[in-house]
Amino acid sequence: MSGANFRKINPELRDTWAKLLARLPNSILVLYPFGPNWGRHPQLETPFFQQMQQALQRHNVDPQRLLLIKTLPNRADVRLALQQADIYLDSFPYSGAASVLDPLRVGLPIVAREGSELRFRQSAALLRELGLPDLIAQSDDHYLDLAVQLAQNPQWRQAKQQQLQTAMAQTPPFLDSRAFSQKIGQLLQDLVQGDRPPSNDDHPSSQAFINRTIGCCNIYYIDPTEQPIIEELRQLRRQLVDHWLSLPSDQLPLAYNSEIGKAFKAILKSNLQREPLTPEEQQYRQQLTEQGAGLKQPQALNALMGAMLYYPADEMKVRDAQTRLPDWLYPDYAAVFETEPTSDPDPIPAPPTPQPPIMGTTAPPESISSALLQNLQEVLNQYQADPSNPDIILKLRNLRHQLILTLASQPLERIAVEYQGELGRVYKQLLRSGFQKQPLADIEVQTRDKLSEAWKNRHHQEVNAMMGLFLYFPPGTMKIQDPSRLPDWLYGDYQAVFEAALPADGVPKPVSSEQFPPPQATATPTVPLPDYPVASANFLNRLLGTVNLYQIDPNDATVISELQQIRRQFVDHWLTLPQGELERIYYEDLGRGYRILLTSGFQKQSLTPEEQAYRQELTQKGAGLTEPQSLNALMGAMLYYPTDQLRVQDAATRLPAWLLPDYEAVFEGKVQQQPSVQPPSPEFGQQVATLIERLQANPQDGAALLLLRQARQQLCQYWLSLPAEQLSAAYAGPMGDVQRRLMTCGLRGLARTAAEQSLFEQLRGELSQGMNRPKSLQCFLAAMLLCPSDQLRLSSAHGLLPSWLIGDYERVFLVKG
Numbered sequence: 001m002s003g004a005n006f007r008k009i010n011p012e013l014r015d016t017w018a019k020l021l022a023r024l025p026n027s028i029l030v031l032y033p034f035g036p037n038w039g040r041h042p043q044l045e046t047p048f049f050q051q052m053q054q055a056l057q058r059h060n061v062d063p064q065r066l067l068l069i070k071t072l073p074n075r076a077d078v079r080l081a082l083q084q085a086d087i088y089l090d091s092f093p094y095s096g097a098a099s100v101l102d103p104l105r106v107g108l109p110i111v112a113r114e115g116s117e118l119r120f121r122q123s124a125a126l127l128r129e130l131g132l133p134d135l136i137a138q139s140d141d142h143y144l145d146l147a148v149q150l151a152q153n154p155q156w157r158q159a160k161q162q163q164l165q166t167a168m169a170q171t172p173p174f175l176d177s178r179a180f181s182q183k184i185g186q187l188l189q190d191l192v193q194g195d196r197p198p199s200n201d202d203h204p205s206s207q208a209f210i211n212r213t214i215g216c217c218n219i220y221y222i223d224p225t226e227q228p229i230i231e232e233l234r235q236l237r238r239q240l241v242d243h244w245l246s247l248p249s250d251q252l253p254l255a256y257n258s259e260i261g262k263a264f265k266a267i268l269k270s271n272l273q274r275e276p277l278t279p280e281e282q283q284y285r286q287q288l289t290e291q292g293a294g295l296k297q298p299q300a301l302n303a304l305m306g307a308m309l310y311y312p313a314d315e316m317k318v319r320d321a322q323t324r325l326p327d328w329l330y331p332d333y334a335a336v337f338e339t340e341p342t343s344d345p346d347p348i349p350a351p352p353t354p355q356p357p358i359m360g361t362t363a364p365p366e367s368i369s370s371a372l373l374q375n376l377q378e379v380l381n382q383y384q385a386d387p388s389n390p391d392i393i394l395k396l397r398n399l400r401h402q403l404i405l406t407l408a409s410q411p412l413e414r415i416a417v418e419y420q421g422e423l424g425r426v427y428k429q430l431l432r433s434g435f436q437k438q439p440l441a442d443i444e445v446q447t448r449d450k451l452s453e454a455w456k457n458r459h460h461q462e463v464n465a466m467m468g469l470f471l472y473f474p475p476g477t478m479k480i481q482d483p484s485r486l487p488d489w490l491y492g493d494y495q496a497v498f499e500a501a502l503p504a505d506g507v508p509k510p511v512s513s514e515q516f517p518p519p520q521a522t523a524t525p526t527v528p529l530p531d532y533p534v535a536s537a538n539f540l541n542r543l544l545g546t547v548n549l550y551q552i553d554p555n556d557a558t559v560i561s562e563l564q565q566i567r568r569q570f571v572d573h574w575l576t577l578p579q580g581e582l583e584r585i586y587y588e589d590l591g592r593g594y595r596i597l598l599t600s601g602f603q604k605q606s607l608t609p610e611e612q613a614y615r616q617e618l619t620q621k622g623a624g625l626t627e628p629q630s631l632n633a634l635m636g637a638m639l640y641y642p643t644d645q646l647r648v649q650d651a652a653t654r655l656p657a658w659l660l661p662d663y664e665a666v667f668e669g670k671v672q673q674q675p676s677v678q679p680p681s682p683e684f685g686q687q688v689a690t691l692i693e694r695l696q697a698n699p700q701d702g703a704a705l706l707l708l709r710q711a712r713q714q715l716c717q718y719w720l721s722l723p724a725e726q727l728s729a730a731y732a733g734p735m736g737d738v739q740r741r742l743m744t745c746g747l748r749g750l751a752r753t754a755a756e757q758s759l760f761e762q763l764r765g766e767l768s769q770g771m772n773r774p775k776s777l778q779c780f781l782a783a784m785l786l787c788p789s790d791q792l793r794l795s796s797a798h799g800l801l802p803s804w805l806i807g808d809y810e811r812v813f814l815v816k817g
Helices: 011-023 042-058 075-082 098-105 122-129 140-152 154-169 177-193 207-222 227-245 249-256 259-268 279-295 300-308 330-337 370-385 390-409 412-418 422-431 442-456 462-470 488-498 537-552 557-574 579-586 589-598 609-625 630-638 660-667 682-697 702-721 724-731 734-744 754-767 776-786 803-813
Strands: 029-031 066-068 110-113
Touching: 011 029, 011 042, 011 140, 042 066, 042 390, 075 098, 098 110, 098 122, 098 154, 110 122, 110 140, 140 154, 207 227, 207 259, 227 259, 227 279, 227 300, 249 259, 249 300, 259 330, 279 300, 300 330, 370 390, 370 422, 390 422, 390 442, 390 462, 412 422, 412 462, 422 488, 442 462, 462 488, 537 557, 537 589, 557 589, 557 609, 557 630, 579 589, 579 630, 579 702, 589 660, 609 630, 630 660, 682 702, 682 734, 702 734, 702 754, 702 776, 724 734, 724 776, 724 803, 734 776, 734 803, 754 776, 776 803
Parallel strands: 029 066
Antiparallel strands: none
16 A cells, blocks of 8 residues: 555556566555645546556556545544555655655554655655664665565564554654754754865765756656745756856766766756746846857857756757757757747758658658558457457557557658558548547657647648547547648548537547647737537537647647637627526537636636727626626626636525536636535435436426436445445445436436546446456446446346346346337
8 A cells, every 4th residue: 555645656656566566466556645635636536547557557467456545534544544454655766754654653564765865765764763674675676575575474564563563652753853853953053053064965966966956857847836846946957057167168978978967958858947037047047148159159068058958948049050069969959949940030041950750760661561550450350349458458559559650650652642542441440449538658648749749840740740649539629720731631531530529528638738748839810710600510619629729739829819719709699699598508519618618728818908898898798697698798708707807796696506516616616516415315315306306397407417417426436435245235225216216217318428438438347357356246236327228238137146136127227118
């Protein structure tokens, strides 16, 4: 078990834990990475869990052996959970400190990995003070061996547990605040009275300095808002540049390709340059710029390299860089500062620099491998027959990656020819297979980043890049701003797959800013939109696709301009709707389009003077909510106000129930409304019955439908949370009655939302492995709430289901008419 913060569980640590499970076949790994004191991150829980599962799959470990505990209410619950474990695994290289106290307090042996920096040594220091240095590993392999030894030797594990309990009962030094205060006071006094000798660890050439710099860059990449890390990086950057200026010019290549060069590259590629400079830093950067200008002065290259650590990517350009910069420096300079084409200010332009291949490939083969296409065809067929098989998924993932690399290596002319044959047939089958819905592995995320940058920067292989990107995005979640960039032979497939329909849940799938770093914005003229009616599928598809592009790159001026036009047209149309029809419309496609705009974050963009005047008109018309169409106007204004600039007084009583949850979620930061009571309380059953009655009386009651869906989701989670031995008693009580009501109210016949589909896929994956697994019956109960009658058939139900469930199953899923 481990309670390490999810930010500390990096890819290397995930792989280490996967190797450990592979060596211990009868073990499971339990994580509670979202601690009660670390804030809520619900949007990160599922991606984190998927990354962990992918790591296990890479090492042939059943993902079912991973259990994720969401945020526990308090420390008492954390310790109660820890008492069920045998071993606590500390994270590395960033070790635990406060989080390690909980396993120590319950006497749980800890496996710690000691590093060379303070952040890497905290848990090891605690174990040393407890007299348990034999639980401290000095390498990754030692960490694995130590954990295996603890797991396979219960006598030694029990001895360590008793030793730990005895030491903790005697109040170890790290828990004795009085003694600690006396020691730290004496230390401070000694420092004040005497001169501290300089430490070799402070010198930029020391391994400690290099490790600290790279570690801080890693943390900054994970969370670029952590101010202490930013301040520490400022100091490290200044120390590194000062040292760089002291090097003789002939030593620069050697230094750049040594350990200290790693620290330089870490800062160069960290995007720290986008942080605002202090006045002192601005002056220092100016000195470096003047010294490096022209690359003619002594130490000019040193100064230029120092300036590279202070300039954002769009504020520094070296003319004729490929010929004027040394070969050992140019590739990193180009990767950071030449991501966009630049113009030469001289009257005679320099010849353009050839662009490297998008995936770093070299000379292409004569043709695309027929063996690759044949293997891909076979595995695709297997995937269509069994889309939940992890072995098939892994094979298809690898083959897709090979195909994308192959496409990136080929001349477009050759691809165009072969697309009319076997390549096109297999590619189209993969494009329409739905495999894009599978979570991406780390290397696939990196590949997608490179392809995206190639398309954004209009690389000469941009079409090759987009063909690869098509294979990563689920249908309906991607829109190309300028389709004319696609050749005719590819456009038809793009249009059929990505512009065919609005998703059922109406919510685009955003791509995080960590995955696609935004390029610098450029001025782009406004492009008029096609004259589609606002309520048409074409307009809504364009709205969806443009919002998706905005979430990928919120700095793209063309996207911003188009979204401004879409928003204005949408609100103009919204004002024409009868106010009495708004509730019904809100739950149809047009309402989904509204919610897409509302939750897009586009309101934070600066308004033009015309938009400011329009927003003011909407605000005045919506004020008081008493005039005709005032609710329409208020809803229009909600699409123009940032989240911190709009408040409706007494919103809970003045806004309609169908609008209130979205208003509260966007402008008051509240979680979407949930049913007021939850299973297994008796009130939950009464609430479900009331909602069903409301929906039967008025099938257009969207608010009742929304709450009923939420109640069904909660009941699914209730069944999944119960131990198998409690299912019979629970089903015989009020929750069994609720189950029967929900199965027969008609809800199963409606299209599933995105959240429901995600749960359904998880249940299907579990049930596809048979009914003899530990959680199979719980999954089956949940599946009965989500599946239409023709999607849940057992060939021998009497032999697989308990007697208390078989009657309801046959009545609902087997009896027709």
